[in-house]
Amino acid sequence: MTGNRTDAGVDTGIERHEYDVVVIGAGGAGLRAAIAAHDAGARVAIVCKSLLGKAHTVMAEGGIAAAMGNLYADDNWRVHFRDTMRGGKMLNNWRMAQLHAQEAPERVLELEEWGALFDRTADGLISQRDFGGHRYARLAHVGDRTGLEMIRTLQQRAVDLDIDVFMEFTVTELFRDPSTGSGGTGGRISGAFGYWRETGRFVVFESPTVVLATGGIGKSYQVTSNSWEYTGDGHALAMRAGASLINMEFVQFHPTGMVWPPSVKGLLVTESVRGDGGVLKNAEGERFMFDYIPEFFKKETADTIEEAEGWYTDKKNHRRPPELLPRDEVARAINSEIKAGRGSPHGGVYLDIASRRSPDFIRRRLPSMYHQFKELADVDITQEPMEVGPTCHYVMGGVEVDADTEQSIVEGLYAAGEVAGGMHGSNRLGGNSLSDLLVFGRRAGHNAAYHSMRTKQRPTVSAEQVKAASAAALHPFEVEGGENPYTIQTDLQDVMQRLVGIIRTEAELRDSLAEIERLKERAKRLSVEGHRQYNPGWHLALDLANMLVVSECIAKAALERQESRGGHTRDDYPTPDDGWGALNLVLTLPSDSDSVDLKHQPLPVMPDDLKTLFEES
Amino acid sequence: MGYNLKMRVWRGDASGGELGDYNVAVEEGEVVLDAIHRLQATQAGDLAVRWNCKAGKCGSCSAEINGRPRLMCMTRLSDFDESETITVTPMRAFPVIRDLVTDVSYNYEKAKQLPAARLTPRDPDGKRRMKQEDVERGQEFRKCIECFLCQNTCHVVRDHEDNKQAFAGPRFFLRYAELDMHPLDTHDRRALAQEAAGIGMCNITKCCTEVCPEGIKITDNAIIPMKERVVDRKYDPVVWLGEKIFKRSDRGTRSEEHGPA
Numbered sequence: 001m002t003g004n005r006t007d008a009g010v011d012t013g014i015e016r017h018e019y020d021v022v023v024i025g026a027g028g029a030g031l032r033a034a035i036a037a038h039d040a041g042a043r044v045a046i047v048c049k050s051l052l053g054k055a056h057t058v059m060a061e062g063g064i065a066a067a068m069g070n071l072y073a074d075d076n077w078r079v080h081f082r083d084t085m086r087g088g089k090m091l092n093n094w095r096m097a098q099l100h101a102q103e104a105p106e107r108v109l110e111l112e113e114w115g116a117l118f119d120r121t122a123d124g125l126i127s128q129r130d131f132g133g134h135r136y137a138r139l140a141h142v143g144d145r146t147g148l149e150m151i152r153t154l155q156q157r158a159v160d161l162d163i164d165v166f167m168e169f170t171v172t173e174l175f176r177d178p179s180t181g182s183g184g185t186g187g188r189i190s191g192a193f194g195y196w197r198e199t200g201r202f203v204v205f206e207s208p209t210v211v212l213a214t215g216g217i218g219k220s221y222q223v224t225s226n227s228w229e230y231t232g233d234g235h236a237l238a239m240r241a242g243a244s245l246i247n248m249e250f251v252q253f254h255p256t257g258m259v260w261p262p263s264v265k266g267l268l269v270t271e272s273v274r275g276d277g278g279v280l281k282n283a284e285g286e287r288f289m290f291d292y293i294p295e296f297f298k299k300e301t302a303d304t305i306e307e308a309e310g311w312y313t314d315k316k317n318h319r320r321p322p323e324l325l326p327r328d329e330v331a332r333a334i335n336s337e338i339k340a341g342r343g344s345p346h347g348g349v350y351l352d353i354a355s356r357r358s359p360d361f362i363r364r365r366l367p368s369m370y371h372q373f374k375e376l377a378d379v380d381i382t383q384e385p386m387e388v389g390p391t392c393h394y395v396m397g398g399v400e401v402d403a404d405t406e407q408s409i410v411e412g413l414y415a416a417g418e419v420a421g422g423m424h425g426s427n428r429l430g431g432n433s434l435s436d437l438l439v440f441g442r443r444a445g446h447n448a449a450y451h452s453m454r455t456k457q458r459p460t461v462s463a464e465q466v467k468a469a470s471a472a473a474l475h476p477f478e479v480e481g482g483e484n485p486y487t488i489q490t491d492l493q494d495v496m497q498r499l500v501g502i503i504r505t506e507a508e509l510r511d512s513l514a515e516i517e518r519l520k521e522r523a524k525r526l527s528v529e530g531h532r533q534y535n536p537g538w539h540l541a542l543d544l545a546n547m548l549v550v551s552e553c554i555a556k557a558a559l560e561r562q563e564s565r566g567g568h569t570r571d572d573y574p575t576p577d578d579g580w581g582a583l584n585l586v587l588t589l590p591s592d593s594d595s596v597d598l599k600h601q602p603l604p605v606m607p608d609d610l611k612t613l614f615e616e617s
Numbered sequence: 618m619g620y621n622l623k624m625r626v627w628r629g630d631a632s633g634g635e636l637g638d639y640n641v642a643v644e645e646g647e648v649v650l651d652a653i654h655r656l657q658a659t660q661a662g663d664l665a666v667r668w669n670c671k672a673g674k675c676g677s678c679s680a681e682i683n684g685r686p687r688l689m690c691m692t693r694l695s696d697f698d699e700s701e702t703i704t705v706t707p708m709r710a711f712p713v714i715r716d717l718v719t720d721v722s723y724n725y726e727k728a729k730q731l732p733a734a735r736l737t738p739r740d741p742d743g744k745r746r747m748k749q750e751d752v753e754r755g756q757e758f759r760k761c762i763e764c765f766l767c768q769n770t771c772h773v774v775r776d777h778e779d780n781k782q783a784f785a786g787p788r789f790f791l792r793y794a795e796l797d798m799h800p801l802d803t804h805d806r807r808a809l810a811q812e813a814a815g816i817g818m819c820n821i822t823k824c825c826t827e828v829c830p831e832g833i834k835i836t837d838n839a840i841i842p843m844k845e846r847v848v849d850r851k852y853d854p855v856v857w858l859g860e861k862i863f864k865r866s867d868r869g870t871r872s873e874e875h876g877p878a
């Protein structure tokens with residue numbers, strides 16, 4: 001199924017489908033989940049907002065982190081686990097970080113099995129590259145288009161297995177059957193509701209399990225590396241269905257986005273540029289990162305240029321250059337340099353690889369960066385430095401799930417990939433997302449399939465539920481002369497960028513919440529032009545509700561957490577605090593309210609044998 | 618530095634449509650997709666257009682700009698004179714759904730007909746070994762972002778709807794070639810390439826190569842070598858005998874040629 005079905009008239013009623021597992025999202029996590037569920041014997045549907053193969057995963061550049069030990073035999077899951085926890089400032093769900101480190105290598109080899117062609121080492125194994133926060137060169141990659149290789153491989157595998165795909169299809173609501181299920185009041189998951197973007201026609205999926213793999217939320221910010229798809233749909237769907245979110249205060253600003261021309265502001269410049277030898281300089285030509293090495297990473301970071309230079313060729317006897325500190329550190333440093341007036345002409349800093357590596361090397365290792373700057377900014381990165389600055393990139397926060405099964409607190413509802421929370425703590429290391437998608441996508445798919453098969457009595461979707469969902473989806477057409485959804489979106493992006501950005505304060509966060517309230521009111525009265533057939537204005541009107549609730553979660557949690565840690569920096573509480581470091585902030589949306597609830601919850605405690613990994617060196 | 622860009626954009630659906638005239642304020646450094654987005658946000662909220670990455674990586678924003686098949690996100694306004702009117706129309710080889718969005722399901726159907734990779738078993742340590750120079754050819758082809766501009770351009774289908782049945786198109790010849798050149802794959806897809814995918818209908822005009830935004834040498838590096846291998850197979854008596862005697866019609870000689878390292 002492709003979604004390109006103009007035959008289905010809008011008015012000919014509602015289409016219905018029955019599956020064992022419905023996977024929402026066709027990025028790395030969704031595809032891997034669907035493959036796993038299919039392999040476990042389930043009837044599976046994949047749905048996605050864009051065409052198959054266009055999800056965000058396609059844009060990933062640098063690589064997939066997996067301790068395969070192909071270049072450094074000393075690398076193993078324990079080292080990867082330790083790096084991940086330290087990168088997340090110990091706020092990660094330890095069990096997820098452990099599973100991730102243990103299973104990532106096999107997941108990468110599986111991709112190779114299905115046809116992926118990774119770059120090779122001299123002895124023919126999968127090559128691995130350096131990235132910030134990883135002790136060893138660990139990222140399996142294909143030049144700087146690793147995400148393309150990954151999504152194409154999984155897509156081709158899913159097609160080979162003949163899994164049903166509903167593309168250009170948006171899910172707007174999840175259903176629960178109140179007459180079923182243990183515990184919780186709302187009952188188990190019973191299905192999902194959505195529309196074909198092409199025709200506007202409504203569809204009901206009946207399914208005892210749903211896997212959310214919808215990715216992130218970055219479209220709520222003005223400067224972002226994320227596309228129109230990243231409106232936090234999965235986060236919002238989960239909340240409306242009664243699930244909880246954690247870690248929402250942690251938003252990753254990637255240190256290096258393009259800053260010029262305005263048209264490409266925010267577009268990502270891969271961390272591989274630094275992994276492959278690029279350095280950051282301010283307008284005065286200084287390698288300023290040496291001034292920003294935090295206490296937490298002093299032991300493992302080079303403090304002189306000589307030592308940093310030595311590292312590229314001899315990692316045993318040199319510590320890492322400070323340019324390869326975790327992303328939150330580098331983004332804050334760049335932000336400070338710019339604020340101190342040492343920025344580049346277009347409000348960034350310089351990222352220089354031209355003076356450090358040969359044009360040939362640069363073109364071979366970073367072909368798409370070369371292309372991107374040449375085509376979009378008239379800059380030849382083999383000859384001149386790039387201008388870069390922080391860009392909203394990734395959300396660490398997401399649906400709270402059980403580490404082993406990826407099930408949320410709602411029976412039958414699973415989440416994996418960027419939409420799930422816990423794995424990355426307060427800050428994600430580069431390369432750890434693609435591996436996360438594979439490891440937890442597979443686990444979610446498997447577990448959903450088993451759950452589905454164990455279900456004796458399938459939960460059902462009632463006629464009233466369907467009626468309510470259609471009415472909600474059609475609401476924007478009912479208002480006449482209301483506001484344009486694009487304007488509200490732009491205003492929200494402005495609020496989030498200004499008041500809930502890299503550096504936060506109590507006063508600004510309070511303002512942001514008040515602003516978000518006002519935007520919520522305005523959003524109730526928006527109206528859209530045209531009809532239901534492929535109408536981006538209508539699509540945005542529906543997505544906007546999700547962006548608003550997710551933005552509220554971010555602002556609320558950011559206001560609550562009175563410390564600075566990873567992707568959350570408070571000017572008024574500039575240091576980490578042990579008390580806060582033992583807490584997750586959990587957000588829910590009570591069914592009788594349209595504003596989110598927040599509570600504190602102790603972090604799961606790491607067993608002693610794993611704790612010993614943090615005592616050495 | 619900003620100026621008012623004159624644009625003509627095709628508006629309509631399967632039942633018909635026409636070029637609409639617009640004036641859009643644009644800024645220095647912008648691309649055609651920026652102008653389309655501004656149009657959408659300020660004058661035509663329901664203008665249908667596909668896009669995702671805005672960086673030439675996802676292959677969503679294909680269209681015809683002044684008649685040339687291109688990615689809207691990689692076409693800079695500075696390529697045109699400020700006084701020039703830019704005309705944007707949907708890809709012509711595929712049925713229109715609405716405005717700039719076309720029904721590209723043909724490509725997804727063709728993808729289904731391709732047998733996937735089936736590799737030789739792993740080495741005893743659970744890993745696989747391939748040389749960098751042996752994977753590079755396939756890597757060139759795997760740069761494909763599935764923008765389908767080559768499919769849109771190829772004259773075999775561009776104006777001949779009825780050829781679509783028998784012809785997979787350049788994007789998929791690329792895929793056949795990629796699998797065929799995979800150092801560890803065990804299938805022989807030459808018969809399929811010829812019979813099911815219709816590689817014989819291609820008369821190497823190279824128009825596909827010219828429009829490929831990834832700069833993949835589709836004709837020289839994929840189609841021509843693939844055509845040669847198809848011809849080899851037809852006249853290779855050993856393959857013919859092997860197939861007759863051992864009935865291994867889905868395996869060729871490649872696994873013998875390139876066993877595991």
Ligand SMILES: Cc1cc2nc3c(=O)[nH]c(=O)nc-3n(C[C@H](O)[C@H](O)[C@H](O)COP(=O)(O)OP(=O)(O)OC[C@H]3O[C@@H](n4cnc5c(N)ncnc54)[C@H](O)[C@@H]3O)c2cc1C
Pocket residue numbers: 024025026027028029030047048049050055056057058059060061062063064065146147169170171172213214215216225226229233234268393394416417418419430431432433434435437
């Ligand atoms: C430019 C860039 C470079 C990156 N580089 C790296 C890297 O080198 N290494 C790394 O590890 N990570 C990297 N990342 C991060 C990583 O790519 C993403 O976090 C990851 O791909 C997310 O995958 P996912 O499967 O969770 O979601 P996605 O790939 O984003 O897929 C989400 C899917 O959900 C669908 N969807 C969403 N909402 C709905 C809805 N309402 N109804 C139906 N479908 C819906 C979408 O259509 C899409 O198919 C990068 C990110 C960016 C933006």
Ligand code: SF4
Pocket residue numbers: 770771772773786787818819820821822823824825826836840
């Ligand atoms: S070279 Fe072949 S495939 Fe390419 S456009 Fe010409 S006829 Fe079509």
Ligand code: SF4
Pocket residue numbers: 676760761762763764765766767768787788791825828829830831832833835
């Ligand atoms: S081969 Fe080139 S033109 Fe054809 S679909 Fe792929 S990227 Fe596009």
Ligand code: FES
Pocket residue numbers: 667668669670671672673674675676677678679688689690691
């Ligand atoms: S938007 Fe991705 S290629 Fe143009």
